Amino acid sequence: MSEAAFAPRSWRDLPLGNVIPLPMTSLSYKTGNWRALRPLLHKEKCIKCLLCWVHCPEPAIHRHEDDSVSINYDFCKGCGICANVCPVHAIEMVMEG
Amino acid sequence: MGEVKQIRTLKEIPREELFAPGHRLCAGCGIPQLVRLVLKAVPGPKVVVNATGCLEVATTIFPYTSWGVPWVHIAFENAAAVASGIEAAFKVLERKYGYKRPKVIVFAGDGGTFDIGFQALSGALERGHDMIYICYDNEAYMNTGIQRSGATPKGAHTTTSPAGKVIPGKLERKKNLIEIAVAHGIRYAATMNPAYPVDMYNKIAKAASVQGPTVLHYFTPCPTGWYFDPSRSIEVARLAVQTRIWPLYEYEEGKYRITVPVKEPKPIEEYFKLQGRFRHLLEPENRWLLEEIKREVEENWNRLLRLAQQS
Numbered sequence: 416m417s418e419a420a421f422a423p424r425s426w427r428d429l430p431l432g433n434v435i436p437l438p439m440t441s442l443s444y445k446t447g448n449w450r451a452l453r454p455l456l457h458k459e460k461c462i463k464c465l466l467c468w469v470h471c472p473e474p475a476i477h478r479h480e481d482d483s484v485s486i487n488y489d490f491c492k493g494c495g496i497c498a499n500v501c502p503v504h505a506i507e508m509v510m511e512g
Numbered sequence: 513m514g515e516v517k518q519i520r521t522l523k524e525i526p527r528e529e530l531f532a533p534g535h536r537l538c539a540g541c542g543i544p545q546l547v548r549l550v551l552k553a554v555p556g557p558k559v560v561v562n563a564t565g566c567l568e569v570a571t572t573i574f575p576y577t578s579w580g581v582p583w584v585h586i587a588f589e590n591a592a593a594v595a596s597g598i599e600a601a602f603k604v605l606e607r608k609y610g611y612k613r614p615k616v617i618v619f620a621g622d623g624g625t626f627d628i629g630f631q632a633l634s635g636a637l638e639r640g641h642d643m644i645y646i647c648y649d650n651e652a653y654m655n656t657g658i659q660r661s662g663a664t665p666k667g668a669h670t671t672t673s674p675a676g677k678v679i680p681g682k683l684e685r686k687k688n689l690i691e692i693a694v695a696h697g698i699r700y701a702a703t704m705n706p707a708y709p710v711d712m713y714n715k716i717a718k719a720a721s722v723q724g725p726t727v728l729h730y731f732t733p734c735p736t737g738w739y740f741d742p743s744r745s746i747e748v749a750r751l752a753v754q755t756r757i758w759p760l761y762e763y764e765e766g767k768y769r770i771t772v773p774v775k776e777p778k779p780i781e782e783y784f785k786l787q788g789r790f791r792h793l794l795e796p797e798n799r800w801l802l803e804e805i806k807r808e809v810e811e812n813w814n815r816l817l818r819l820a821q822q823s
Contacts, residue, residue: 441534490533494540495743
């Protein structure tokens with residue numbers, strides 16, 4: 416997914432009816448700073464079951480070609496669902512900062 | 513309906529995402545999992561109609577949108593009516609100019625479905641517009657501050673049915689949306705739960721293949737309004753199925769089928785003790801209400817079993 420840029424600076428830039436003319440512009444709004452707990456992925460334990468990928472509410476978990484996953488910290492809100500659904504405990508939640 | 517491609521494993525779910533991160537739904541929310549799967553499972557072009565609710569206010573804060581498909585926001589009460597209009601307009605465009613007709617998908621919360629948008633939904637089902645109506649049910653008005661709705665289950669604490677000395681939470685039953693929808697004579701209706709994504713994907717794919725209105729009822733765990741830790745969303749959702757509180761079944765052209773059979777249900781207390789909104793039910797003075805809820809859950813399950821056996 417590429418980052419879409421749509422940032423009106425004054426009311427003169429507003430489109431008619433406040434229609435948002437581009438798709439997925441929220442990619443430039445990083446929600447990663449909401450996070451209090453940080454998920455750490457232990458790749459050697461991962462069995463590529465994709466449960467974290469399907470259950471991530473953001474989605475902040477990227478599914479690679481070989482079905483391995485990685486976490487996008489720009490958007491992860493640190494809810495901890497991934498760590499909770501992982502059957503082999505490959506994701507660990509640690510305190511941020 | 514005929515042959516719809518049904519999947520068996522998570523690996524068969526398409527990779528393409530049409531729902532972007534950066535939305536402002538709470539951490540641990542259950543709604544995005546539904547939206548992601550719907551946008552993957554419905555093939556071809558689609559138009560999304562979104563009633564006011566958590567999903568709408570959190571995903572389209574100007575100038576940001578999380579949607580990768582054409583999307584329209586509409587008030588609480590008329591999501592189904594606007595979807596009917598869009599569908600009718602596309603039918604005309606198809607007839608006159610041969611445009612390919614997109615699938616119209618409605619997302620509405622339980623407030624926008626059970627209470628405020630109810631008559632618009634009933635009208636759209638009766639007129640038979642070709643659309644998928646999806647209710648994401650977090651069992652109260654979460655977006656405005658956890659007020660009770662027609663979908664709030666018996667015994668649940670909300671800010672307008674507070675559990676205390678006077679009442680032990682909401683005293684009325686939850687409406688049965690699937691039965692109401694089926695009574696309109698539609699061809700497909702089903703319940704879904706985020707803890708069972710493969711089952712969910714298959715139901716969405718089936719609904720997408722039907723010509724005419726279909727209703728899907730989705731269970732959304734809400735950490736904010738149900739008072740539980742965000743990391744336990746899926747755990748709570750799974751327990752709702754395993755305690756038979758949220759039976760997973762589908763109605764297809766006169767036939768009922770339980771898609772996730774629960775042979776040995778877990779005690780309902782396990783589901784209740786995870787959530788703050790039900791904690792008072794475990795007190796001795798509210799024992800009678802707990803017994804009543806247990807009886808109703810069992811009655812509902814037996815009714816579904818009978819319906820499934822008859823068909």
